[in-house]
Amino acid sequence: MFSKKTTDVFISRLGSTGLLSLVWFLSKYLRNLEENERTFKDYLQRAKDLIQESYEKYIENPASHPSLVIDHIRDKLIPKKDQYVRSVEREREKRELTRFVCLL
Numbered sequence: 001m002f003s004k005k006t007t008d009v010f011i012s013r014l015g016s017t018g019l020l021s022l023v024w025f026l027s028k029y030l031r032n033l034e035e036n037e038r039t040f041k042d043y044l045q046r047a048k049d050l051i052q053e054s055y056e057k058y059i060e061n062p063a064s065h066p067s068l069v070i071d072h073i074r075d076k077l078i079p080k081k082d083q084y085v086r087s088v089e090r091e092r093e094k095r096e097l098t099r100f101v102c103l104l
Contacts, residue, residue, distance in 0.1 A: 040092065047097055 058064055 044093060044096055047093065051097070
């Protein structure tokens with residue numbers, strides 16, 4: 001049906017297109033992964049700042065209650081619409097915050 005040369009050209013272009021698509025997909029995936037990591041680190045830093053601020057207020061005035069529940073921190077930092085979308089990140093944040101609080 002088709003000549004050998006036409007078939008080879010078609011296969012090479014199809015392979016090139018597939019390879020470019022794969023590279024595009026991987027770069028998009030890695031960018032998304034980096035963005036999620038930046039978001040996680042930002043939320044974690046803000047949570048640590050809230051905990052540190054609460055602790056400093058307690059040092060200044062021992063009559064105040066220093067405890068902040070981790071879920072309360074989440075409510076203050078993450079918009080309501082994103083709280084349940086980011087459930088995997090939320091579990092990771094809880095582990096990190098718990099470890100940070102234990103170090104205080």
